Amino acid sequence: MSDRAARTFDVLVVGGGNAALCAAMTARRAAAKVLLLEASPEAFRGGNSRHTRDIRYLHDRSTDYLTGAYPEDEFWDDLFRVTGGETNERLAGLTIRESADLGEWMARHGIRWQRPLHGTLHLSRTNAFFLGGGKALVNAYYDTARRLGVQLAYDSEVRELDIREGRFLSAVVGREGESREIRAKTVILASGGFEANIPWLKEYWGEAxxxxxxxxxxxxxxxxxxxxxxxxxxxxxNPREFHAIAVDARGPKFDGGIVTRLDTIPFGIAVNEHARRFYDEGEDLWPKRYAIWGGLIARQPDQIAFSILDSKVMERFMPSVFPAIPAHSVRELALALKLAPTALEATVAEFNRSVRPGPYDPSGLDGCRTEGLEPPKSHWALRLDVPPFYAYPLRPGITFTYLGVTVDERARVVMQDDRPAQNVFAAGEIMAGNVLGRGYLAGFGLTIGSVFGRIAGREAARCAVA
Ligand SMILES: Cc1cc2nc3c(=O)[nH]c(=O)nc-3n(C[C@H](O)[C@H](O)[C@H](O)COP(=O)(O)OP(=O)(O)OC[C@H]3O[C@@H](n4cnc5c(N)ncnc54)[C@H](O)[C@@H]3O)c2cc1C
Incomplete structure (x- = not known):
């Protein structure tokens, strides 16, 4: 360490996304001296929060921005369904209840809401959309935090924490090629998951x-x-688990955000690099199934798959940022995708033969299915027979990892001996696994981060001045 500059703050916030900002603003409002450390440069501040669009919160009536009530029992049922019960019920109940004032609190901290659009992912009753998406959310919060007097440091990656017997003493921060030690009375850790750490992911997934x-x-x-x-x-x-969807394989390695997501799979067939189908593309409604496809593709050879479509369905989904690859015949399509032409022709022919025609209805479970095919396609099975044919190459797109640290109702990090650390708090994705042990509920990542960010900010400020 070249410089051990001793600096003392009441509250040190590590991370620069939604959870960190909610924590920092809350602690500062409680009169604490707050420093927020963001690992990224200023232009890339805001972590995964800058890719978000909407947040889910409890409300008892429709508003200008939400089309109806979302009561506690329904919220709870939704959470229970997606987690299959893998949730800490006390913390889940707390998250739901404490979300009730988020709409108003967020507006007071600079967020502008968007009026519901027709067909906003069927979420306009349960979820509110912020104007300008996650980048605007993050910019508004940084602006408010700065005006409140939160000290902000970019390019500041926390590399080490000095924690002894459950007590935080200081953090070592890398900045401009130097290491500095920063002391604080309390620390709030809001630095997200480990999904961008490929060597760590390799511990579970190998070279894939x-x-x-x-x-x-x-x-x-x-x-x-x-x-x-x-x-x-x-x-x-579970350290092995992540939330992962199918994204366009032509997208960037990092930060593709929402524009590389592909929702084309239920409209055709998906094949691997051997031109073979590997899973039921019409198993259930897409919102219930889209998040299994990242893991499915991760288990295919070379982690690549192709969504194969014909021209009948091309108007039915939101396109990726990249254009579909067109071809006049299945053979030509295979050549464009570098797949064995005879294998793809055989897969498409076998699929077409097994389709049992029925009333096609992409808005519900229509029972248009295959017969005698393995794996089956249980709904929305239409023959691939109207050229031109199209394809999108697919890769697993990792959204977040589930491994985190245990916290209590005061957002204190719980240690192996079951006792809460004295002055160490956590908020956001780094502790979301307490509430969301499995599965995902749209807009709920921000709910957890906002609720626990505010709790952590309040409790850390209280602890610092005690
Ligand atoms: C494409 C995409 C779309 C999404 N859409 C939604 C949505 O619409 N609604 C929703 O609720 N959720 C959505 N999510 C999930 C949501 O992004 C997360 O649940 C939420 O943003 C997590 O907030 P966070 O503050 O915990 O983490 P992040 O926002 O990821 O912030 C973590 C921060 O920590 C910083 N950091 C990391 N390590 C260090 C370190 N060592 N030192 C200092 N700083 C560090 C990072 O730079 C970053 O600023 C989406 C996720 C993705 C990827």
Whole structure:
């Protein structure tokens, strides 16, 4: 360490996304002296939060921005369904209840809401959309935090934490080629998951991880998470699990955000690099199934797949940022995709033969299915027979990892001996596994980060002045 500049703050916030900002603003409002450290340069600040669009929160009536009520029991049922019960019920109940004032709180901190659009992913009743998406959210919060007096430092990656017997003393921060030690009375860790750390992903996925696309920031390396676990924090969430969807294989390695997502699979067939189908493309409604396709493709050879379509369905989905690859015949399409032409022709012919025609209805489970085919296509099975044919290449796109640290109702990190750390708090994706042990509920990542960010900010400020 070249410089051990001793600086003392009441609250040190590590991370620069939604959870960190909610924590920093809340602690500052409670009169604490707050420093926020963001690993990324200013232009890339905001972590995965800058890719978001909407947030889910409890509300008892429609508003200008939400089309109807979303009561507590329905919210709870939705959470229970997606997690299959893998949730800490006390923390889940707390998250739901404490979300009730988020709409108003966020507006007071600079967020502008968007009026519901027709067909906003069928979420306009449960979820509110912010104007300008996640970048505007993050910009508004940084602006408010700065005006409140939060000190902000970019290009500041926390590399080590000094935590002794559950007590935080200081953090070592890398900045402009130097290392500095920063002391604070309390620390809030809001540095996201480890989804951008390919070597860490390789511990579970082997070389396959080299072929994953990471949908969000490259700065979520999980360094702080690893430090916390090494210092005896109790883990939560399955380390092997991640939320992963199908993204366009032509997208960037990191930060593709929402524009590389592909929702084409139910409209045709999906094949691997041997031109073979490997899963039921019409198993259930797409919102219930889109998040299994990242994992399915991750288990295919070379982690590549192709969504194959014909011209009948091309108007039915949101296109990727990249154009579909066109061809006049299945053979020509195979050549364009570097697949064996006879294999793809055989797969398409076998699929077409097995389709049992029925009333096609992409808005519901229509029972248009295959017969005698393995794997089957259970709904929306239409023959691929109207040229031109089209394809999108697919890769697993990792959204976030589930491994995190255990917290209590005061957002204190719980240690292996079951006791909460004295002055170490966590918020956001780094602790989301307490509430969301499995599955995902649209807009709920921000809910967890906002609720626990505010709790952590309040509790850390209280702890610092005690
Ligand atoms: C493409 C995409 C779309 C999404 N859409 C939605 C949506 O619409 N609604 C929703 O609720 N959720 C959505 N999510 C999930 C959502 O992004 C997360 O749940 C949420 O943003 C997590 O917030 P966070 O503050 O915990 O983490 P992040 O926003 O990821 O912030 C982590 C921060 O920590 C910083 N950091 C990391 N390591 C260090 C370190 N060692 N030192 C200092 N700083 C560090 C990073 O630079 C980053 O700023 C989406 C995710 C993706 C990838």
């Amino acid at each position: 991880a080299d072929n994953f696309a990471i949908r969000g920031t490259p700065y979520n390396q999980g360094r702080v998470l690893r430090q916390l676990l090494d210092h005896g924090a109790r883990p939560v969430g």
